Amino acid sequence: MLEVNNLVKVYPGPVAALQGVSISVSKGMFGLLGPNGAGKTTLMRIVAGLLEPTSGTVRFDGEDVVEDPRRIRRKLGYLPQDFGFYPHLSGQAMLRFLLRLKGVEAPQGVDKLAAELLERVNLAYAAKRKVKGYSGGMRQRLGIAQALAGDPRIVIVDEPTAGLDPEERIRFYRLLAELAEDRTVLLSTHIVEDISVLCPRVAIMHDGRFVADTTPKEARSRLAGTIFEGAVDADGLAETTRRFQVTQAVLVEGHNRVRVHVPEGPPPERFAPVEPTLEDAYLLLARDGTSAADAE
Amino acid sequence: MTPLARWRQVALQEFLAGLRKPAYWILFGILMLMAWGFSEGSVTISTGESIAGGTRPHVTSIFNQSMIQTVAILGIGAWFLAIVAGMILPREAELRVEEVLNSTPLTPGEYVWGKFVGALGVFLAGWFLFLCVSAGFNHIVAPGGDADHIGPFMLGNYLFPTLLFGVPQILFFAGVPFFLGAWTRRPIVVFAFPVVVLLLTMTLLTLWSPSWLDPSVNRALMLADPSGFRWLNETFLKVDRGVEFYNTASLRPDAGFLISRVVFAVAGLAAVAAAQRSVARRLRTGASAFAFRLFRRRTRTSGPSTETGLPHPAAAVSTGQGLANLGMTVRLPGFWRAVRTVGNSEVRDLLVRPGMYLFVPLIIYQSVFNLTISVGPFDSQILLTPGAAATRQINTLALLVCVLLLFYTVESLHKERGRRLAEIFNSTPIGTGAMLFGKTLGNSLVAALILTAAVLATAGLMGYQQLFEDSPVGFSIVPFVAAWGAVLIPTFVFWTAFATALSCVFRSRYAAYGAGLGVIVYTVYRASFVEDLPWTANWIAWNALQWSDMGAFSLHGRTLMTNRLFYLSLVPPLVAVSVACFGRRDFDAAQFLHRLRPKPLFMGFLRLAPFLLLPVVLGSTLHFGGRAGYEGQRAEDAAEDYWRRNAATWTGFEMPSVFHVEMDLEFEPRLRSVEVSGAYTFFNHRDYAYDRIPVTAGQWDPIEWTLNGSEHEPEDRAGLFVFEPASPLNPGDSLTIGFSYELEYLKGTSKTAGGAGQFILSSGIVLGTFTPTFAPVPGYGESWGRPETPDSKEYADDFFEGETEPLFGWGGKPFTTRVRITAPEEYTANSVGRLTGEEVADGRRTVVWESDHPVGLVNVVAGKYAVREGEGTAIYYHPEHDYNIEEMSAALDAARKYYSEWFYPFPWELLKLSEFPGFATYAQGFPTNITFSEGIGFLAKSDPRSHVAFLVVAHEAAHQWWGNLLTPGRGPGGNILSEGMSHYATMLLHEQVHGERYRIEFAKRIEERYGDGRFVDSERPLVRTDGNRSGDGTVTYDKGGWVMWMLQQEMGREPLLAGLRVFIAKYNPDPDFPVIQDMLAVLRGFAPDTAAFDAFADQWFFDVVVPEYKLSGVTREQVGDEWIVRGTVENVGTGRMAVEIAAVAGERWSDDDEGDGGSAQSPEYRDARVWVELGGDESVPFEISVPFEPEQVVIDPDVLVLQLNRNAAVFEFEG
Secondary structure, three states: OOEEEEEEEEEEEOOOEEEEEEEEEOOOEEEEEEOOOOHHHHHHHOOOOOOOOOOOEEEHHHHHHHOOHHHOOOOEEOOOOOOOOOOOOHHHHHHHHHHHHHHHOOOOHHHHHHHHHHOOOOHHHHHHOOOOHHOOHHHHHHHHHHHHHHHHHHEEOOOOOOOOOOHHHHHHHHHHHHOOOOOOOEEEEHHHHHHHOOOOEEEEOOOEEEEEEEEEHHHHHOOOOOOOEEEHHHHHHHHHHHHEEEEEEEEEOOOEEEEEEEOOOOOOOOOEOOOOOHHHHHHHHHHOHHHHHHOO | OHHHHHHHEEEEEEEHHHHHHHHHHHHHHHHHHHHHHHHHOOOOOOOOOOOOOOOOOOOOOOHHHHHHHHHHHHHHHHHHHHHHHOHHHHHHHHOOOOHHHHHOOOHHHHHHHHHHHHHHHHHHEEEEEEHHHHHHHHHHOOHHOOOOOOOOOOOOHHHHHHHHHHHHHHHHHHHHHHHHHHHHHHHHHHHHHHHHHHHHHHHOOOOOOOOOOHHHHHHHHHHHHHOOHHHHHHHHHHHHHHHHHHHHHOOOOOOHHHHHHHHHHHHHHHHHHHHHHHOOOOHHHHOOHHHHHHHHHHHHHHHHOOOOOOOOHHOOOOOOOOOOOOOOOEEEHHHHHHHHHHOOOOOOHHHOOOHHOOOOOOHHHHHHHHHHHOOHHHEEEOOOOOHHHHOHHHHHHHHHHHHHHHHHHHHHHHHHHHHOOOOHHOOEEEEEEEEHHHHHHHHHHHHHHHHHHHHHHHHHHHHHHHHHHOOOOOOOOOHHHHHHHHHHHHHHHHHHHHHHHHHHHOOOOOHHHHHHHHHHHHHHHHHHOOOOHHHOOOOOOOOOOOOOOOOOHHHHHHHHHHHHHHHHHHHHHHHHHHHHOOOOOOHHHHHHHHOOHHHHHHHHHHHHOOOHHHHHHHHHHHHHHHHHOOOHHHHHHHHHHHHHHHHHHHOOOOOEEEEEEEEEEEEEEEHHHHEEEEEEEEEEOOOOOOOEEEEOOOOOOOOEEOOOOEEEEEEOOEEEEEEOOOEEEEOOOEEEEEEEEEEEEEOOOOEEOOOOEEEEEEEEEEEEOOOOOOOOOEOOOOOOOOOOOOOOOOOOOOOOOOOEEOOOOOOOOOEEEEEEEEEEEEOOEOOOOOEEEEEOOOOOOEEEOOOOOOOOOOOOEEOEEEEEOOOOOOEEEEEOOOOHHHHHHHHEEEHHHHHHHHOOOEEEEEEEEEEEOOOOEEEEEEEOEEEEOOOOOOOOOOOOOOOHHHHHHHHHOOOOOOOOOOOEEEEOOOOHHHHHHHHHHHHHHHHHHHHHHHHHHHHHHHHHHHHHOOOOOOOOOOOOOOOOOOOHHHHHHHHHHHHHHHHHHHHHHHHEEEHHHHHHHHHHHOOOOOHHHHHHHHOOOOOOOOOHHHHHHHOOOOOOOOOOOEEEEEEEEEEEEEEEEEEEEEEEEOEEEEEEEEEEEEEEEEEOOOOOOOEEEEOOOEEEEEEEOOOOOOEEEEEEEEEEOOOOOOOOOOOOOOOOHHHHHHEEEEO
16 A cells, blocks of 8 residues: 655755645556646655655555655566666666566576566567667667566556557556556556556646546546537637637647537537547646646 | 858857867866966976076976977867867767758768867867966966066967967867767777877877987987977977076977978878768768778678567567566565676676776786886886885876776766666665675776786786896786785775765765865875875875885884775775765755754764774874874974074084994894994094083983993983083093983884885894984984075085085094894894804894994994805895896995005905895995995896996995095085095996996986986086085086096096095095095196196086087098098087097997907997097087098097087988
8 A cells, every 4th residue: 555645845946846745545556647747757756765755755555665765665666757778788688687686586587587578578589689779669668577577566657658659558558457456556647548548546646736536437427428529610719719628629631620628508519429538537637737626 | 051151150059069068167277277377487497596596497488388388288188179079979979960960951071170170169269268368477467576487478489389389289189089089989989099199198208218219219209299298308308408598599390390290280180081081971871981890790790690680570469478477576685696786787887898998908008117117226227026016006006096996986876877777776675785885896897907907917027027138037926915905905995985985975976076086186196296195194005015025014014004994994984974875866955954954963973983983093093103103293393392402502513523332232123123222432633622512312211321431411402412521521532421222213103105214124124323313423413303494505615624524424533333233033234344243142143343444434234134245245135136146246346346446445354235125215335334225236127238236336335435435524515525436436447347338338328317417507516516406416426427537538547546545545534524625636736737637627626517519511522542521510518628529330339248248349340530629619620531431420439528418419421
């Protein structure tokens, strides 16, 4: 169980990255959604014991992570948002090195384990190649392999699918879902679809605060009957945007396909009700975190 | 946009970017500091008068500016230019700028030349500012109102050196790294360039100039030196031309040098053109020539592999395999396992770094090269013993390896952050201690590798010397293990811990570099230049180990061990600080300030306290031991107190003669102690009575004194004990002062590392009676304890009239001695006189030495010796140092025999020479008992050509006559009767034993030392030379010896020697001690031509002259069977001398050694000679009829006239 209480982080400036965040996460996959600068990465780095908070507590399985970060490192699988490797090592040697640092063992030996892990992330073909020759996606997969290795009680992954092609994304989902069966997985992403596929629970951050702590299903059901979609021309888009809360506007074959949120009153002309998506919910909440939180 | 506009845009952008770089502002700051420092007159040409008020060389002269600018650009510019110019293209490649630029109309030429000019402009802007600020400081600020080192402002003095020396250097040092960067795109290659150039330039191209170097090689090195400093030095600075010349003359480069400067400038520009081609090719093909070749090679060698290539289509399909079936478990790594994992990774990383393969060989080169250029007396090469080789490399290795360790340690600690692996790495469960220790251990590979390579290189060097240079010394690993294990390993362990702590505390690599380099620079500055680095601050153990084959650690062994333990004991607290501060978790600013409150700070200190206990104890031991030791504050205070309390009363006090010395010495070398009892009998040789007799003693409490056999309590005036006999000591009367005490010599800890002049050590004993080291010294020592060196005393022209005090020794007439010495049985102890008793009892040997003829000084030397006996001579030496014994023994025998014939019969039974450990590096000729440091003679690299061992023995043995039998008087010129005469005696003996060839070689060598070492404006006539001015050393020794040799030519050998015999006889014994004027007065009576003698004495003893000959217009013409050689010889120096000019053919000396050491004249050699006489600034034509085809014209072929630039006084015919 991960418990975050009243966590505050102020960077010199001052910039308040976290403004008293509290949350409690048990086993399973927990998604973190939020725009750039919302404080997701700061929160995850503090939980991973890599950043000292200004105040507040973080406990995992009852142990104080802020006081002694070593306690969580023994149980942690971590994939940061931005990372690299020793360029002169091969993918397998790099992974082997990290496995040894984590104390990961397997009956078949660490060497073979590293090879098998690379196979799981579809990097076996490049196992002997130096990391400096890896593409962005290959590097991301190597990062995933090291984060999932061993028996981490908590897995923290920050934007893990960036740079992955759809097939690899699916492969990664599968691995992550397997892990989440009996442990805590904290997933931060911009990609709403990742959350909606994987996470039974999701929190939305805005300006260093949680503006929502919900499930994808609940978030969607709250908007039931309030999302409408239609096509408008350029003049119509301006008028629609002025009168309604537009969640999405995409230019398709010369027309703007627009989704609007109409909690009460009539929708725009020629707009039809559609099923709300988590993306609708996220965009509405993220656009005005404070009012959305109040609305809840 | 026109091409010119595009080029200008690129150049401007690079120029502005360069101005924003921190490196530029660091350079700017350094240049401004230099401008200020130079204006203070801290860096000027070594010339002028060293005394206050003398004429000083101008900082602003064209020669001084040339020297300053040349060295500044070489030392600083090379680095900066490599960074700003060399790194441009590698950096742009990293940022992938070229690909973007390639899509614009910008051509490679515009791009490359624009970048280069922009970068060059940054440096030139800084340099221009430096010149302006220098001129401002020099001519406007005129520091401190003391502007006698500032000359008039002349724009050319600043600009001409920049054009001649600066611009070619700047273009070369910018262009070549720029090309290397463009070609390889590897920073390491770019940085390697200035490193290699600087090492080569500073070791070989600029400073390496042995006396035997062939002039053509010297000239080639001048032209090959990119800085131009060698040309400047060899042409103008090496031989001092006097302040007037440097302050007013103009600097004219010769054609060869001008061409060399143009070549360097063109080479720099050509390198830029090559860079342009490389960039063009890269843009065209996607790879530079360099990268392309490497790629091709890699492709060929790697071949097809099943492990590489694209993912198999089948593999791309999700296998659906999960993680559960991998059977992963976690066992947290223990400390050592984690250390091993991290350490292995560091080693792998190091092994792929090009720096390892670049810097390690460079360090080895530097370290081992230093060994090969070590010189001893007479510029002799030193015989490398394993111990000496190990010790001499310690400073170099410690310094360079510590710089490298700083770099690798800091980089290693910031490596993960730099490669964006830090978050993953730091989130692993291994302990921070294990992480840091693993990295440290990995990096220690650097030091281990360098030490191993240095040992192997030294072994190779010694092996080479054994195989090809007939060196008798073999390699042994033991001294390396002992010396490096004791000194270097603790240094590296401490330094790595320190660098780690710096890096962890600052969390900034640049701050860590700054602080680390600051510590290194400060330490080396204090140790090497100020020479006051105390043991507590000597973490690098600079000069800490003084090696002797006779007992390696016997001098500072205990102090060194405490010092090493002190720094090793600092490692745990440094590790604790590192672990606490290591940036594994980014700290919070508010929390950080919170932790700086007194209470948390105090608690932090308490946690650290257990680690600090041992360092505090050891540091205190060193600190207080040093203060209380023999060089410490207490000793300094006592010495100063001695001076303060007695200077006013006792200065100038003339003592009665010592008549007899009785001494009983019980040595315990292991404890550095001696029990002394003895008595001095004084005899009043003067015509007045003494009511007080002062005697100086050391801090030997308690001393039991007696006066005429009865206990006595003299007045203790801070070490000057004043005896008041019951009745005055009347003329012709005598009295005896007795003493007994026990002392430990070199008691406690020394203040700093370094050698010791005298000592009682288990490795050997060497003690003299010049100062009260172990025995009281009669009278008051005027210079002892004086806090400041007094101005040199001015002597009247007739100061030598009447009775003159001795230059050294106790004064009065010589005295008799009886010295009884007891020491452990294995020691042989020698003193003055002859051995009259020896017995061994209870493991202790007692010897009695009694003077068989009066002496003027007493000394004691002891060691575990082997003995080589000669004809009335004996050499006592360390059994392993028998390399030069034959030569030294022959020299001592010859010296005793011939000096007795030439100067005065040797009055004593035995002439001894004893070796002592190399903690002191001198030789002293006490009567009958000469002492030599092991590095002198015993470990000289002597061979049949150099005869170094012979020469040093001949010189020191000559002091038996010139120093002992004839003790010079105190005053100007006095020491020339000791040292100059010994050099003259050496020349005589050398010619007697080895022939004219080697006398000529020796004469040339000391002539060159004189030319290089003299200070024109400081130099005074021999009769006025008192040793207080710069250059007086070479005047006293080298010129003194040379002038006597020329006097021999003037008077004739036999008249001169006859005169010298009479001179010694006259003043031995005599309470009036002679100086040069006394000698000349005697010799004049033996001169066949007194007018010529007076003329010679006037210019060589009473004036300063030295000829410098130049040949011009030399031609040869065949007339029948003869050749006529014509030319003009000019004396551009001073002094009127007759000198021979020879037309010669063939090599004069045969190197076929047929028992004569190669000293026989070669049968192929022929010469024809004429004499000319000319004074300063005079020239005369000459004509020589030569019965053979001449090859050369040589002035002074037999080396009979002291002159400057002898190498230039030769003309070689072409063909």
